[in-house]
Amino acid sequence: MDFAGDVVEAIRPGNDVLYLLDQRLLPERIEYLSCRNGEEVSYAIQVLAVRGAPAIGIAGAYGLWLEALRLREAPDFNHQLYQSANRLEASRPTAVNLSWALQEALKAIDGLVADESVSQLKTFADNLLADDIRSNRRLGDWGLSLFPEPVGILTHCNTGSLATGGYGTALGVIRTLFRAKKLREVFVDETRPLLQGARLTAWELQEDHIPARLITDSMAGAVMAKGWVDGVIVGADRIARNGDTANKIGTYSVAVIAHYHHIPFYVAAPLSTFDAHAVSGADILVEERDPQEVRLIKGQSIAPDGFPAYNPAFDVTPADLISAFITEKGVIQPPYDMAIARMKERRDVAE
Numbered sequence: 001m002d003f004a005g006d007v008v009e010a011i012r013p014g015n016d017v018l019y020l021l022d023q024r025l026l027p028e029r030i031e032y033l034s035c036r037n038g039e040e041v042s043y044a045i046q047v048l049a050v051r052g053a054p055a056i057g058i059a060g061a062y063g064l065w066l067e068a069l070r071l072r073e074a075p076d077f078n079h080q081l082y083q084s085a086n087r088l089e090a091s092r093p094t095a096v097n098l099s100w101a102l103q104e105a106l107k108a109i110d111g112l113v114a115d116e117s118v119s120q121l122k123t124f125a126d127n128l129l130a131d132d133i134r135s136n137r138r139l140g141d142w143g144l145s146l147f148p149e150p151v152g153i154l155t156h157c158n159t160g161s162l163a164t165g166g167y168g169t170a171l172g173v174i175r176t177l178f179r180a181k182k183l184r185e186v187f188v189d190e191t192r193p194l195l196q197g198a199r200l201t202a203w204e205l206q207e208d209h210i211p212a213r214l215i216t217d218s219m220a221g222a223v224m225a226k227g228w229v230d231g232v233i234v235g236a237d238r239i240a241r242n243g244d245t246a247n248k249i250g251t252y253s254v255a256v257i258a259h260y261h262h263i264p265f266y267v268a269a270p271l272s273t274f275d276a277h278a279v280s281g282a283d284i285l286v287e288e289r290d291p292q293e294v295r296l297i298k299g300q301s302i303a304p305d306g307f308p309a310y311n312p313a314f315d316v317t318p319a320d321l322i323s324a325f326i327t328e329k330g331v332i333q334p335p336y337d338m339a340i341a342r343m344k345e346r347r348d349v350a351e
């Protein structure tokens, strides 16, 4: 079997346009949005047409390139481009990959004139996309080293090709386990309110013929109590210096249940998701979204109209519930403070 883990590309750059797979329509329809400027990219990020921490970082970088194209004749090019970067950064607050990618993109064009900036920003975004796929594959290999025997894995949200440049982080580890015949079965949390598990992870797993079963979020404890889960692997949106980790709402509950059952709980993320400025989870801003998302499932109302609802998009799992971090440069074991800092400084061991 050709096992590339390459489902439909989430991010596809054109000559003067960025095509983004509209993930709101999956799994029913495969349609691309055509984004021609930063505002359109920003909108796609806000409504979760493109989503997942690494993917919104890459989309943001392409958004800045589109802005440079739009502004190339402007007399105050640099000033306007910085404002565009700020607007793109404000699209979603929790995943550090977005602000990181934009800051790195701006560094890459320091001192260049407009025309040079346009081509440099395109090269930067193309490299970010290619590097992300490469690091996900490495991350998958590191994840494999944690599981000598075939395992049952539970995962939350979507961390696959759709959420990244390709292959995936937590889902990349799952793909690598499957390829190495080390995977018995995957339990996929549906991931309310927006169903990234049911709509997106289930779709990616089905495309790759990976054995899996969908469960509602409330079933995770029962499945663990049956002894079917040997490890939990999730992704991350922002990891603080002490290891506290923001990820999709519901991750914290899964970590608590896994802890009770003595099941290892792993976070798979590229080093760009580690935020050196966040000392602990208390420094992480958790996005709150429209409460209407909680009252609806795929547009269908499930609660009395206007009933008060609370909708944090992410939660923070304390570091002491996390057994290890799987990164593209290796596995980080606790205690985390120094280990995370050392890993970020390390030269690429796999090269």
Ligand code: MRU
Pocket: 048, 051, 052, 053, 054, 095, 156, 157, 158, 159, 160, 163, 164, 168, 169, 170, 196, 234, 235, 236, 237, 247, 248, 249, 313
């Ligand atoms: O709101 P989303 O769908 O963007 O949330 C995505 C997640 O929480 C993922 O687990 C995280 O971004 C890691 S994706 C490799």
